[in-house]
Each structure stands twice: as C-alpha cells, then as structure tokens.
Amino acid sequence: MKSLSLLDVVAFVASTSAIAYDEYILAPKSRTLRPASVHNFNGSVTNPESLTTSATLSNSMTTFQGESASAYDFRINIAGIVTLSIAAVSDANQYVGVTFSESSLWVSNASCDATADAGKDETLWFHVSSAGQYTAPAEKQRGGFRYMTLVHNGTGRVDVSAVEVHYTAMPHWEDDALRNYTGYFHCDDELLNRIWYAGAYTNQICTIDPEYGNSLVHLGELNSSVSDATNVTWYYITTIANGSSVLVDGAKRDRLVWAGDMAIAVPGVVVSTNDVISIENSLNSLFDVQNSSTGQLPYAGRPFPLILSFTYHLYTLIGVADHYLYTGDIAYLSSLWSKYKLALSFSLSFIDSSGFMNVTSPADWLRFGMGGHNIEANAILYYTINQGIQLATALNDTTSITNWTATAASIKTSANTLLWDSAAGMYRDNETTTLYPQDGNAWAVVSNLTTNTSQIQSISTNLAERWTPYGAPAPEAADAISPFISGFELQTHFLASNASAALALMRLQWGFMLDDPRMTNSTFIEGYSTTGELHYAPYLNDARISHAHGWATGPTSSLTFYVAGVQLLSAGGMEWRVAPELGDLKHVDAGFSTSLGFFGARTEVSDGALEMEFETPEGTSGEVRVPAVNCNGTVEIRPVCGGLSARRVEERAGGVVFEGVEGGKWRVEVKCDDTA
Numbered sequence: 322m323k324s325l326s327l328l329d330v331v332a333f334v335a336s337t338s339a340i341a342y343d344e345y346i347l348a349p350k351s352r353t354l355r356p357a358s359v360h361n362f363n364g365s366v367t368n369p370e371s372l373t374t375s376a377t378l379s380n381s382m383t384t385f386q387g388e389s390a391s392a393y394d395f396r397i398n399i400a401g402i403v404t405l406s407i408a409a410v411s412d413a414n415q416y417v418g419v420t421f422s423e424s425s426l427w428v429s430n431a432s433c434d435a436t437a438d439a440g441k442d443e444t445l446w447f448h449v450s451s452a453g454q455y456t457a458p459a460e461k462q463r464g465g466f467r468y469m470t471l472v473h474n475g476t477g478r479v480d481v482s483a484v485e486v487h488y489t490a491m492p493h494w495e496d497d498a499l500r501n502y503t504g505y506f507h508c509d510d511e512l513l514n515r516i517w518y519a520g521a522y523t524n525q526i527c528t529i530d531p532e533y534g535n536s537l538v539h540l541g542e543l544n545s546s547v548s549d550a551t552n553v554t555w556y557y558i559t560t561i562a563n564g565s566s567v568l569v570d571g572a573k574r575d576r577l578v579w580a581g582d583m584a585i586a587v588p589g590v591v592v593s594t595n596d597v598i599s600i601e602n603s604l605n606s607l608f609d610v611q612n613s614s615t616g617q618l619p620y621a622g623r624p625f626p627l628i629l630s631f632t633y634h635l636y637t638l639i640g641v642a643d644h645y646l647y648t649g650d651i652a653y654l655s656s657l658w659s660k661y662k663l664a665l666s667f668s669l670s671f672i673d674s675s676g677f678m679n680v681t682s683p684a685d686w687l688r689f690g691m692g693g694h695n696i697e698a699n700a701i702l703y704y705t706i707n708q709g710i711q712l713a714t715a716l717n718d719t720t721s722i723t724n725w726t727a728t729a730a731s732i733k734t735s736a737n738t739l740l741w742d743s744a745a746g747m748y749r750d751n752e753t754t755t756l757y758p759q760d761g762n763a764w765a766v767v768s769n770l771t772t773n774t775s776q777i778q779s780i781s782t783n784l785a786e787r788w789t790p791y792g793a794p795a796p797e798a799a800d801a802i803s804p805f806i807s808g809f810e811l812q813t814h815f816l817a818s819n820a821s822a823a824l825a826l827m828r829l830q831w832g833f834m835l836d837d838p839r840m841t842n843s844t845f846i847e848g849y850s851t852t853g854e855l856h857y858a859p860y861l862n863d864a865r866i867s868h869a870h871g872w873a874t875g876p877t878s879s880l881t882f883y884v885a886g887v888q889l890l891s892a893g894g895m896e897w898r899v900a901p902e903l904g905d906l907k908h909v910d911a912g913f914s915t916s917l918g919f920f921g922a923r924t925e926v927s928d929g930a931l932e933m934e935f936e937t938p939e940g941t942s943g944e945v946r947v948p949a950v951n952c953n954g955t956v957e958i959r960p961v962c963g964g965l966s967a968r969r970v971e972e973r974a975g976g977v978v979f980e981g982v983e984g985g986k987w988r989v990e991v992k993c994d995d996t997a
C-alpha cells in the first residue's frame with residue numbers, strides 16, 4: 322500500500338508541529354470572529370456583507386436606516402462576547418439590538434432563541450449615541466449561536482463598520498491554540514470524519530469559564546406551562562466550579578455540570594483534546610456538594626437544587642473511574658476514594674431482597690418511568706460496582722471486594738431472571754411493564770449484565786429494527802430520539818460485533834444532526850423527535866433545545882475506540898487493546914495521547930489483504946485482535962524496530978489474536994494465498 326504510514330505521520334508531526342488531519346478541525350484559528358455570510362435582511366440595510374469575512378471593500382460599512390435588520394451566519398456554532406464598531410450615527414438617540422440563535426429556526430429581529438423553558442430570550446440592546454466601540458458585558462456572552470442578527474429600530478441611521486465576537490469557549494487555552502488537538506481520526510467516509518470532528522468541537526464549546534455558568538436563571542419561575550413569556554431576560558453570572566475551565570452539559574444551556582452527560586463527553590474529550598483539567602474541575606464541583614454523612618451526590622453541580630438521582634449519582638462515580646482509566650493518576654483517585662466508597666454504599670443501601678436497587682426518585686436523563694427495579698439504573702450500578710472493584714484493586718483496598726462481587730453477581734442474576742424477556746429478546750424496563758427501553762438495553766450490554774452473546778446480538782438487532790429515518794428512538798422518553806442514549810446504543814452494536822450497524826446509525830442519526838439545514842453543521846443537538854422535528858419530548862419550548870450538547874458526541878470516542886480499535890484497558894493505558902472493526906470501511910487512522918504517551922493505529926483493507934500499523938508507549942503492554950479478512954491467509958506481526966515480543970494465542974479464519982504485546986511500534990500484515 323502506498324499511503325503514508327503512521328510512522329511517516331508521526332515523523333511529520335514531530336518535524337513541523339502540524340496536527341494530523343487538521344483541515345477537519347472546526348475550532349476557530351483565532352478568538353476574534355466575524356460572520357461568514359449574510360443570512361438575510363429586511364428594511365433599508367446598505368451593504369450588509371461588509372460585516373462578513375468575505376467583504377472585499379476595505380473601507381466599506383453597513384448602514385441601517387429606519388426599521389431594518391440584517392441576520393448573519395457564522396457557518397459553525399460559536400460562543401462569545403459581541404463588539405459593535407459604530408462609525409457614525411444620525412443622532413444620539415440610536416439603538417442597535419443583537420439577537421442570537423443556534424438554529425436557523427429561531428433567527429429573528431425581535432428575540433433570541435431560548436434558555437428558559439418558555440418564551441424567547443430578549444434582544445441585547447446597545448444605545449449607540451456616538452461613534453465608537455460597544456462591547457457586551459461579560460455576563461451577556463452568548464454560549465452558543467450560529468446566527469446573529471443586528472436590528473435597528475425607529476427612525477434615523479447607524480453606520481456599522483465592524484461586528485466582532487470574542488470567542489469564549491476553552492478559556493484556558495491560548496488564543497491561537499484552540500485547534501491544537503492531541504488526537505485525530507480519519508477514514509474513507511467523509512461524513513464519519515466530519516462527525517468525529519463535530520463531536521470533538523461540541524465538547525470544546527461546552528468547555529467554559531466557570532464564572533459564567535448556569536443559564537437556568539428562571540428555574541422554577543418560568544416553565545413550559547407559561548406559554549406566552551416574551552422578552553425573557555438571560556445572563557450567565559454564577560460560578561459553578563473552581564479552576565479556570567469546566568466541562569458543562571451544553572454551550573447555551575444549562576451551562577451546568579451534569580455527570581451523566583460526562584459519561585459520553587469525557588471519552589470524546591480524551592481522544593481529541595485530552596483536556597483533563599476541565600474534567601477534573603467538573604468532577605471536583607460535584608464532590609464539593611456531596612452530602613458528607615449519607616454520601617449522596619448531586620443530580621447536577623451547583624447552583625442546581627439538591628435532588629436525588631440514582632443514575633447521575635452513579636455517573637459521578639463512573640467519572641472517577643473514567644478519570645483513572647484515561648489518566649492513570651492514582652493520587653487523584655486516592656484523594657476521592659473515601660468519598661467514592663461512601664457514595665457507592667449509599668447506592669448499595671437501596672438494594673432490596675430482589676437483588677436489585679429500588680429506585681425511589683424519578684430523576685434521570687429526562688426519560689419517564691424511572692423507578693423501582695429499573696433495568697437502566699441497575700445496569701449502571703452493576704457497571705459501577707465492577708469499576709469500583711478495579712479501583713479498589715489498584716489502591717490495594719480490598720476490604721469491600723468480596724461484598725461488592727457478590728452484590729454485583731446478584732444484580733446480574735436478578736436482571737436475567739426477572740427482567741430478561743426471551744420472547745422479545747430484550748430487557749423490560751421493570752417487572753410491571755412491557756416497555757423495552759433503549760437506555761436499559763444498551764446499558765445492559767455496555768455493563769455486561771448479559772450472560773451470553775446471543776442476548777447481546779438480539780438486543781443489537783432489536784434496537785436497530787426500531788430506527789426511524791432520523792435515528793434510534795427512546796420509547797422510555799415518549800417520541801424522543803436521544804443522542805445521549807444513542808451513544809450507548811452505538812457501543813452496544815460494537816460489543817455485538819456489529820460494526821456495520823454502529824456505522825449505519827452514525828450516518829443516519831449523526832448525519833442528520835450535521836446536515837439538516839436547521840442544525841449548526843458543527844455541533845450536536847441535545848434531542849429531537851422520532852419524526853425529525855426539532856421538538857424534544859421533555860420540553861414544550863422548542864427554542865430552548867441546546868444545539869451543542871456534549872452528551873451527543875458518542876461517535877467521537879466510538880470511532881477511535883472501536884473502529885480504529887485503539888482502547889485503553891487500565892491506568893492511562895498501561896494495558897491496552899488494538900482491535901479495529903472497519904465494517905464497510907477500507908481505511909481508518911486514529912491516535913491520541915495520554916500522560917503515558919501516544920496510542921495510535923492505522924488499518925487498511927483491500928481485497929484479500931490487510932495492513933495495520935500501530936504504536937503504543939514503551940513499558941505498556943496489550944492485546945491485538947487482527948480482524949478476519951475473507952480468506953485463509955498468513956498473518957505476520959513484527960516490531961518496526963526489533964526487540965519487542967508478542968504471543969500468538971488464537972487463530973480464526975484469517976484473523977489472529979496476539980497477547981502480551983509489548984508497547985512500541987508494530988506492523989501487521991495479512992496476506993491471502995493467491996490460490997485461495
């Protein structure tokens with residue numbers, strides 16, 4: 322094969338400090354942004370395109386005369402503080418208003434899209450009494466918008482010479498370094514490449530200055546039952562975490578730390594920017610408000626009211642285990658360990674004689690019917706206990722392991738005796754229903770609550786049969802498509818060795834989320850309906866849906882971990898697995914760095930041959946699963962520079978597993994016999 326080898330790429334990276342495939346990165350090159358194009362305008366607006374990056378005349382400006390408005394498109398979702406440069410005004414009584422919208426649906430000269438559960442957010446008005454620069458106050462930064470509209474009211478005239486947005490996401494990164502990714506992905510499907518990078522960018526725009534958190538300033542006061550709220554005030558003034566950056570749920574909203582969302586966002590961050598400090602600041606903010614006597618963790622970070630959520634409580638613990646998996650930072654783990662154990666005991670105290678945890682609070686990812694012996698919550702508990710056993714082992718704190726092991730085993734037994742419906746080939750939501758949830762079935766596979774591969778395959782097949790033309794439905798949330806839970810469904814298909822289904826779902830659902838004209842073409846939406854309307858079942862107010870939600874970025878980590886097949890198994894990658902699953906792809910190349918070093922793999926398949934190159938840090942070890950090709954060929958593995966060892970342990974038709982593979986640079990070739 323003639324394509325650039327991984328080693329060439331690495332050498333290239335080292336020599337020029339260029340970032341592989343950086344043409345796909347959506348993050349801006351600088352923090353000073355101008356609109357890309359004019360979306361539309363009304364009234365007397367002269368030369369509206371002079372405010373865009375495509376403006377050709379250096380001296381030109383845009384003139385608003387009388388009632389007029391011009392909407393601009395940045396072509397990607399951005400976040401920041403607007404500055405107007407006013408060249409001249411007809412008189413001191415002139416005003417320019419600015420409105421923002423993530424979706425083209427809510428572009429308006431009267432209001433922004435929404436942050437509250439009712440109405441629309443008010444216009445940001447500037448009294449432009451004379452020539453000069455007018456900058457919005459910091460609390461009026463807008464966390465997510467693709468479209469920005471300038472509106473002039475009343476009589477008179479305003480000449481605008483420039484409009485700029487100071488980009489505020491990723492506040493802790495250098496102004497010119499927003500594109501300095503530590504990971505990359507590339508394959509022979511351009512849509513999947515764009516999906517990987519849109520996921521990475523979504524997590525960046527959800528990484529904010531903790532002093533400008535919490536958009537829910539009307540919580541409990543304005544809700545969906547207030548249908549006619551207009552001119553809703555909006556601002557971000559709450560400090561939600563320590564440190565200088567924090568990973569939140571959404572760019573526009575809620576701008577709060579939600580542990581469930583992190584279960585999908587964090588691995589996406591690790592494989593793209595490896596922005597560990599923002600993850601730590603988020604986790605710390607949740608433990609800061611832990612109830613120190615019961616161990617209960619919050620539903621969301623401060624200032625969200627303290628509400629018990631059985632699942633989000635556990636997701637915080639998953640966050641701790643994920644942090645250790647991706648960093649190997651045992652000191653950080655030790656610092657949280659007593660709080661972790663207290664929190665796990667809290668969950669275990671709800672286990673009753675059935676072997677299940679009895680969920681007594683409905684709070685979850687805004688699905689309905691969360692309660693009792695729920696399959697999703699118990700699968701998440703099973704997963705958390707098993708992670709806890711691994712963490713306890715790493716810390717040499719073995720006292721609870723026997724109890725945890727027995728408890729996990731009884732959850733598994735109960736799930737399979739009480740909730741597995743062999744006729745349906747899926748798990749029921751609880752004993753008293755025939756609803757087969759997407760979340761609980763996906764989580765049963767992800768957590769290994771299943772006892773055999775035929776269950777896994779049956780769940781994968783049944784979930785795929787339910788897809789609508791817009792994606793995978795979540796019947797436990799009425800007519801919603803949840804890009805969050807669908808992220809776990811992707812993992813389910815990979816765990817069922819059904820890479821083709823996972824890739825098909827990415828193309829269907831995330832392709833829609835990128836390419837539909839109501840979307841931002843750059844970040845992933847929080848939720849929508851099975852019929853493709855941008856209505857998300859838990860909300861009445863469609864304008865409040867967030868178009869940049871980290872929980873919707875599942876493909877980014879799945880493409881790296883399962884398609885390129887680069888997986889960390891323990892402590893920052895001390896143990897790893899390389900197991901590409903290309904589905905219908907012919908080429909995939911991905912890599913990322915942790916504190917231990919670089920992990921990457923490139924795989925090419927062609928008729929009857931396969932070539933793989935991979936690299937892992939020295940001193941680590943792992944397992945390589947060479948995918949089967951459709952022939953009885955010869956499989957060769959050899960280190961690029963001698964001296965490394967590997968053990969061949971299993972042969973399959975054209976595929977081979979190697980264990981005890983020492984970290985380093987390796988090359989694998991599968992060649993078919995010409996006669997085969």
Ligand SMILES: *[C@@H]1O[C@H](CO)[C@@H](O)[C@H](O)[C@H]1NC(C)=O
Nearest residue numbers: 362363364388389390430431
């Ligand atoms: C504002 O938008 C409305 C449509 O929502 C349009 O009819 C009107 O002409 C616009 N006004 C101005 C001043 O642009």
Ligand SMILES: *[C@@H]1O[C@H](CO)[C@@H](O)[C@H](O)[C@H]1NC(C)=O
Nearest residue numbers: 361362363390391392428430
């Ligand atoms: C201009 O008016 C049209 C039609 O009423 C409307 O859809 C559009 O949003 C308006 N644009 C601005 C910038 O006012």
Ligand SMILES: *[C@@H]1O[C@H](CO)[C@@H](O)[C@H](O)[C@H]1NC(C)=O
Nearest residue numbers: 416418446447473474475476
């Ligand atoms: C324009 O809007 C500003 C801000 O709402 C308001 O103070 C001003 O009175 C309006 N001017 C006219 C002529 O409506």
Ligand SMILES: *[C@@H]1O[C@H](CO)[C@@H](O)[C@H](O)[C@H]1NC(C)=O
Nearest residue numbers: 338339340495497498500501
């Ligand atoms: C970011 O990357 C650019 C281009 O590769 C490089 O010039 C710059 O020094 C990097 N900045 C930081 C802070 O790493």
Ligand SMILES: *[C@@H]1O[C@H](CO)[C@@H](O)[C@H](O)[C@H]1NC(C)=O
Nearest residue numbers: 690691692693750751754756
């Ligand atoms: C059992 O599941 C159904 C369907 O989700 C739900 O309506 C019901 O409330 C659940 N039972 C309990 C006790 O939560």
Ligand SMILES: *[C@@H]1O[C@H](CO)[C@@H](O)[C@H](O)[C@H]1NC(C)=O
Nearest residue numbers: 673675679680681692693694
């Ligand atoms: C769960 O606990 C609640 C509250 O104690 C109780 O009412 C309910 O019957 C229990 N559910 C099950 C399935 O045991």
Ligand SMILES: *[C@@H]1O[C@H](CO)[C@@H](O)[C@H](O)[C@H]1NC(C)=O
Nearest residue numbers: 651652655714715716717718
């Ligand atoms: C656990 O024990 C092993 C073997 O004695 C030791 O190497 C390791 O450092 C210990 N780990 C911790 C976190 O104490």
Ligand SMILES: *[C@@H]1O[C@H](CO)[C@@H](O)[C@H](O)[C@H]1NC(C)=O
Nearest residue numbers: 669723724725726727728731
């Ligand atoms: C685990 O420990 C708890 C608390 O001591 C106890 O109630 C429970 O029965 C134990 N579970 C098992 C399976 O040993």
Ligand SMILES: *[C@@H]1O[C@H](CO)[C@@H](O)[C@H](O)[C@H]1NC(C)=O
Nearest residue numbers: 707733768769770771772773
């Ligand atoms: C999943 O559980 C089965 C037992 O039901 C066990 O044999 C298997 O090793 C587990 N798989 C993983 C990946 O832990």
Ligand SMILES: *[C@@H]1O[C@H](CO)[C@@H](O)[C@H](O)[C@H]1NC(C)=O
Nearest residue numbers: 345347396515836838842843
């Ligand atoms: C969406 O973005 C891609 C670049 O990521 C661009 O090539 C494409 O033209 C955009 N599509 C639309 C409809 O703007």
Ligand SMILES: *[C@@H]1O[C@H](CO)[C@@H](O)[C@H](O)[C@H]1NC(C)=O
Nearest residue numbers: 950951952953954974975997
């Ligand atoms: C590999 O060889 C076996 C045994 O000769 C044969 O049954 C099988 O069909 C061959 N597979 C392929 C893909 O050629």
Ligand SMILES: CC(=O)N[C@H]1CO[C@H](CO)[C@@H](O)[C@@H]1O
Nearest residue numbers: 431432441442443550551552
């Ligand atoms: C969305 C909305 O109703 N906006 C209103 C806010 O108030 C101004 C001035 O009263 C109206 O023109 C807008 O329509």
